[in-house]
Amino acid sequence: MGEFHFGWLEGQPPLVVTYDPWLLAVSVAIPVIASVAAMAAWTEGRRSARERTAWMLIAVSMFSFGVWAMHFTGMIAMILPVAISYDPLVTLASIIPAMAGLGLALRVLGQGAAREVLAAAAFMALGIGGMHYTGMSSIRGAVLVRYDPALFVLSLLVVFTVSLGALWVLVLNNRRRGDPGRHAKAALAGLAVPAMHYSGMLATRFYPSSGAIPIGPGVDHGPLALWVNSLLSVSILLLVAAVWVRSARRTARLESDRMAALLLAAPEGILTCDKHGTILTANRSAVDMFGVQDTELIGQKLSSFLGAPSTHGPRHALRPDGATLLVEVTTSRVADEWEDIQSIYLIRDVTERTQQDVRIRILAQAVEHAGSMVAILSEDGIVTWANREYQTAIAEPVGAVGITLTHPPPEGDGPWPSFQRNEPWTGRIDFRNGEGLMIETNARLTPIRADSGDLIAFVEVLVDLTEERQLQAQLVQSQKLESVGQLAAGVAHEINTPIQFVGDNLRFLSTGMEGISSLLTALDELLELVRDDPRTWQAVSRVEAIREEVDLDYLLSEMPLAMRQSLDGVDRVSTIVRAMKDYSHSTSEPVASDINQGIRNTVTVARNEWKYVAEVELDLDPNLPDVLCVQGEINQVVLNMLINSAHAIADGGTEGEKGHIRIGTRRDGKHVLIEVADNGGGMPKEMIDRVFDPFFTTKEVGRGTGQGLSIARQIVVNSHGGHIFVESELGVGTKFFVRLPVQGPKVVSAA
């Protein structure tokens, strides 16, 4: 152990002390760096409860080494005119006060209350001071070391003050997180050490001892420098290692913090399993998904919760409460260096989504099969999607402007005023379909708006009214026909009875007349014989007078004629009655029918329609086969064509001259062809195209409904599987053709 003495040696001059300026600078730098390093370790220690002690130890060591290295570097920088050496044991031991002081200081520092800071500063000052004076006492050689008591106390006060300031700053620093100036503050704490050292040196005087050998400058401090260097190297290594460990730790911790946050936040259930399929971990979502506590999941077999993988669509998952979920599972595997494989299951609950998918699919099918034309239009009216019905009616609709926006309604406003009132638009739209047929629809155009109120699309729905209208018209027509038929049957019966006896009587009269006539001829001869007989002369002249009076010759020549014509008339009446009865007699099912007879009946019934404007010529094939058809309907078709021809002649024929209508039939393979030709004015091309359209008419109001030819088409094409077409030349005439299959409409057999 070294010696410690107060008081100057009287009468003896102290040795002159000089310093190497470079080493002096180094001695100041060392504690500053050490302090910064210690500060870093200390901060790290405060973060982790588990590693706190270790980091504290490192911090204390760093600072102590710094104090120690400063002291001895300061000693090496000091140049004395005599040789000195140091006691190695004391030199090494001098580090102990520093470590103890700093350790105690940090221990008492606590939360940084003023009292604690004061105590810590005292411990720190004592530690640094203790080290300094212990280090001084290791000096051996031909010098006597003496201290001035006042200056000694002053040096302790200096170190206490600087320590207090540094710790105070540190405590403040601790309260305010992420202080950017904390390194400068640490450096300030580091400066406490040289402050102490050099103020301590002021309190120290070296006196040559007896036997001191004066030496020149450049005294070899060899072993001490080696010690200092070693300790410095160790502390730098320690520092580097600590910094490296710390940064690695921090990266790992960040990584795991991120993972933990991710697991917690993930909406998917995440399970890890060992290679036997036993669940090791489960995140919050997994626990919620299965409706259990995590303890009920961990340690269970995954297979008891999750169904087998399916080749298509989601897998089934079974909750312990019996509910079934639909899930999508993604698997990945991790393995450590010992091949301990763990599987990670990412489980997404798609129950809702799958149900929604199904709902959407059903909805899409519903729209597809709505039985109406449905299209979706972009906000500028372009069709972006159309269902099959729409596509059937309108060729290639996608990309074109919606029908309701291109076709003005026949009555009322178009869609735009409704949209301004923010209402869907409803109205009638007529358009020509892909086949060129006029289609009448009830249209509805509904704007679709986003939540923001912006227009994003339209839904266009068109309900075809054509068939309904046509059926309605046809129903009205057939009801009319039916009631006419009933009346006709009744009227026929009423008329047939008198015709029976009128005919019988006429025949009787006719036969009787013949008899009377021959009797009168015989009487005439008798009259000639007795004319000159005076006995009968008077009677004969009376007979001859009556004969003159009644104009017997005329009677005899005209009466048979009158009889014959009356019988003809009766025949005609019965023909008309029979035609009327047959015309209106109708079965509802197709039966073998004589088309020629039907035409004759129709022409007879409709005589009033044509007889003032035209002659009707029948050119009927006598070998025409019977056609399987609903005769009443075909009669109606012929009637409609006949009336149309009569009207055409009335409108377009030559004034004062009767027109000509020819109705012909002929066999055409497995079909029968009916042709109705007129020499009326003919039709322009655009009219020919529209002549079968429902409600198309060129006739003035009251003359026709415009339904006749449309109904004819309906009957021929739809009910009988035939064809109807028209040829027309302007100024020449029009020909209608009806082609009916002899075997009737092809009925799909039930078998």
Add this chain to the structure above:
Amino acid sequence: MTRVLFVDDEPNVLSGIRRMLRAARVGWDTEFVDNGVEALELLRSRPVEVVVSDMRMPLMDGATLLREVKKQHPDTIRIVLSGQSSPKDVLKVVTPAHRFLAKPCDADELIGAVRRSIELRKGLNEPLVTALVSDVGALPVLPELLTQLSEELNAPQPRLEVVADVMAQDPSMCATVLKLVNSAFFGLRREVSEVRGALAFLGTDTIASLVLAEGVFRQFDPEASGGFSLAGAWSHSSRTARLAQQLAKDDHVDAAIPQLVFTAGMLHNLGRVMLATSPHTRTPEADLLDPTTHAAVCAYLLGLWGLPDAIVEAVRYHEHPSRVTSPIGAEVTAYLHVASALSEPHPDGGGAEDVEERLDRPYLDTRFGVDRVDVWSSKARALLED
């Protein structure tokens, strides 16, 4: 003298007919009454051969009257003369009436119909006629065919082709359908000789009303018919019909003659069947076995029903083709004669050696030439081989 009774509620019709007949000098003993009740009274006091009645009358309508007449005087021929015309009305009298005439009816048509019904009856003995005439409308049909037919007709949408397939197999059904179609009420201006055509003309609705109406058909009961085989008789009919039709088809491009021949073939056995199966028949055994009687009975019925003359003639004289006078009738009869004679097994019995005996070669040879008859004969044998 032929006694004819006319019933009509309109006196003018009756006097018109009376004057007309007087003028035509038909020489009938005629009676005229204006209601059914009186008509029945008159019949009770003095029966007539023919009743011609209106349909719609007050007190008792025509259908009721004719049913009563059928019951009380079964051998009276019953003709309807009416201005009514719906199929429904016709179906009402399809059983009690033999013939339907529509007003206004031409004098010649009316007189012709009455004359024909009387003439066809000549040569038939009275009890036989009684039996036949009373049974008209209840023709025997094979139960299984009737079942098949009812099933199809009761289906939601009966198929005409199926109905026709079934009905064409049964001569009783064929005859009834042809009777209906050839009645004046259907307004056809021509005779229908072919069953499928007739069925197509009627349509399944009317056929259903016909078949399902009571008393139109009766199911054949083998027990009550002393072991008579209806199926056997029908199969002979259809075999003969097909054979005769094939022979006719080879000679005629036109379908009319083969159709007549086929229908005649189908129907030519009807007399035998009626005599054998009628529960009312009180016929001496000898008459039952006489083929000429069968043919006469059958022709009488077909004639009454207004079937085409060629068919009536062919049926009547298919055993004796030389007696036919009309050219079409002669041809149709000849085909039926050959086919029926050759078609084995013949219902009259006899083996192959009797075939030549049954064929009237001398007549056929002179009328159609030896070569043609040889061709028929060999063709028929070849077809029968198959």
